[in-house]
Amino acid sequence: MKYRSAFDIIGPVMVGPSSSHTAGAARIGRVARTLFGKQPNKAIISLYGSFAKTYRGHGTDVAVVGGILDFDTDDERIPSSLTIAREAGMEVTFTIEDTVMDHPNTVKIRLFDEDKELELVGISIGGGTIEITELNTFKLKLSGENPAILVVHNDVFGIISSVSTVLANHEINIGHMEVSRKEKGQMALMVIEVDQKIKLEIMKELEELENVSQVIKMVD
Amino acid sequence: MFRNVAELVELAESKNVKIAEIMILQEMEFSGLSREQIIEKMDRNLTVMEQAVERGLKGVQSVTGLTGGDAVLLQNYMKTGKALAGNLLLDAVSKAVATNEVNAAMGMICATPTAGSAGVVPGTLFAVKEKLNPTRAEMIEFLFTSAAFGFVVANNASISGAAGGCQAEVGSASGMAAAAIVELAGGTPSQAAEAMAITLKNMLGLVCDPVAGLVEVPCVKRNAMGASNAITAADMALAGITSRIPCDEVIDAMYKIGLTMPSALRETAEGGLAATPTGRRLAKEIFGSYKQ
Numbered sequence: 001m002k003y004r005s006a007f008d009i010i011g012p013v014m015v016g017p018s019s020s021h022t023a024g025a026a027r028i029g030r031v032a033r034t035l036f037g038k039q040p041n042k043a044i045i046s047l048y049g050s051f052a053k054t055y056r057g058h059g060t061d062v063a064v065v066g067g068i069l070d071f072d073t074d075d076e077r078i079p080s081s082l083t084i085a086r087e088a089g090m091e092v093t094f095t096i097e098d099t100v101m102d103h104p105n106t107v108k109i110r111l112f113d114e115d116k117e118l119e120l121v122g123i124s125i126g127g128g129t130i131e132i133t134e135l136n137t138f139k140l141k142l143s144g145e146n147p148a149i150l151v152v153h154n155d156v157f158g159i160i161s162s163v164s165t166v167l168a169n170h171e172i173n174i175g176h177m178e179v180s181r182k183e184k185g186q187m188a189l190m191v192i193e194v195d196q197k198i199k200l201e202i203m204k205e206l207e208e209l210e211n212v213s214q215v216i217k218m219v220d
Numbered sequence: 221m222f223r224n225v226a227e228l229v230e231l232a233e234s235k236n237v238k239i240a241e242i243m244i245l246q247e248m249e250f251s252g253l254s255r256e257q258i259i260e261k262m263d264r265n266l267t268v269m270e271q272a273v274e275r276g277l278k279g280v281q282s283v284t285g286l287t288g289g290d291a292v293l294l295q296n297y298m299k300t301g302k303a304l305a306g307n308l309l310l311d312a313v314s315k316a317v318a319t320n321e322v323n324a325a326m327g328m329i330c331a332t333p334t335a336g337s338a339g340v341v342p343g344t345l346f347a348v349k350e351k352l353n354p355t356r357a358e359m360i361e362f363l364f365t366s367a368a369f370g371f372v373v374a375n376n377a378s379i380s381g382a383a384g385g386c387q388a389e390v391g392s393a394s395g396m397a398a399a400a401i402v403e404l405a406g407g408t409p410s411q412a413a414e415a416m417a418i419t420l421k422n423m424l425g426l427v428c429d430p431v432a433g434l435v436e437v438p439c440v441k442r443n444a445m446g447a448s449n450a451i452t453a454a455d456m457a458l459a460g461i462t463s464r465i466p467c468d469e470v471i472d473a474m475y476k477i478g479l480t481m482p483s484a485l486r487e488t489a490e491g492g493l494a495a496t497p498t499g500r501r502l503a504k505e506i507f508g509s510y511k512q
Binding site for chain 1: 223243244246247250251252258261262264265268322323324325326327328329330331332333334335336338341363364366367368370371374375378379380381382383388396430432433434435436483486487488489490506507
């Protein structure tokens with residue numbers, strides 16, 4: 001089941017005009033911002049498929065940038081996000097791509113500042129619901145059918161065991177898990193699909209583990 | 221947990237409760253929130269819908285100038301007493317238009333199930349409200365019933381214009397509204413399903429061809445037609461008329477049509493009305509050299 005809540009259907013409350021092209025796009029931008037951890041000073045946004053064809057009319061451009069500015073779907077500053085970004089010293093570039101992607105509403109977001117960069121690919125599947133399909137060139141094979149979290153961590157021994165122990169202590173069953181790293185000993189990612197909804201306190205407990213830098217809900 | 225309309229109807233009938241109740245119970249189980257919290261959340265969505273209709277009925281204009289003010293025209297026309305259709309129908313149409321005009325103007329709306337189709341559910345709800353005088357709680361139930369049917373479409377087919385055409389957006393919204401109207405008017409769960417089937421059947425094949433890629437032309441008027449379609453189908457179902465093709469099979473047919481639709485007719489602004497000489501001229505006027 002891709003849609004799990006009544007509020008995926010009746011909702012979100014949002015600034016128009018399109019739930020997939022505006023609200024969904026803003027949500028993908030916001031996930032990128034959350035993963036980046038702060039406001040970047042440069043963003044390169046590549047639009048594919050229907051996003052590429054209709055982005056101006058649907059406000060996809062202002063929505064993605066609004067998300068990167070950490071605005072929620074119902075933030076009335078979304079229509080003026082390009083100006084707000086410029087005033088905040090964030091350089092924004094759009095590229096329109098011809099490549100045919102698996103999903104018609106696909107966006108690739110690259111965020112930069114002096115010391116780091118992040119690349120994320122997201123799709124907007126309709127009604128404001130999104131999926132993140134790629135992070136730092138690492139493909140995320142999320143079915144979207146189960147709650148999922150992403151754990152950003154240092155590549156050290158024992159970390160997988162610490163994370164799974166926390167989940168086990170809370171009687172959370174792992175359905176699917178992937179671990180990936182860029183280079184040995186560098187930043188690594190765990191994508192964990194679970195059977196139960198993950199409460200805020202579990203997220204906090206995971207975040208407090210040594211060598212874990214971030215825990216993010218991918219699918220609620 | 222229901223996976224399709226047949227299971228949804230079966231659950232409601234076996235428990236002898238409304239469809240809305242099944243959706244509320246499922247939401248409680250899924251979210252872990254209390255009934256009160258869930259009702260309160262939907263109450264907020266209802267308030268956003270009311271405010272959007274109110275704003276649209278005062279008259280709004282989109283930035284491009286392509287849409288706006290039609291809800292006001294229709295309300296004024298109704299007051300002349302010359303309208304051929306009944307006032308309830310035109311009220312629903314004008315309130316659907318009001319919502320989508322606010323949406324096109326980048327105003328605040330509640331997606332039902334999407335923003336492009338946000339007018340149908342509130343438009344019909346606020347129009348039938350005048351006749352059926354529902355309580356606030358019943359109006360909130362209307363939204364949960366809509367959600368239950370939309371939930372089935374979203375999970376088994378699609379509610380996205382880019383994936384399935386306008387039949388998936390306004391088509392779904394209209395079916396959801398028709399089912400909820402039936403329930404609010406005192407119909408049975410299976411009558412609600414018949415209304416959904418009848419509505420969606422008549423919106424099959426509807427393409428998504430937004431002029432200049434905007435959510436304006438023909439989206440606003442499609443919501444108007446979706447609202448009238450929903451009311452007609454609700455009345456048919458309440459009259460005892462059934463769909464020869466079961467609701468779940470209609471949803472499946474809609475999905476298959478969406479998959480075989482060329483991408484030019486799925487929210488790319490490359491076909492249909494968007495590709496007419498006037499559609500192209502408008503796109504050029506609005507975006508000039510910016511447009512790809």
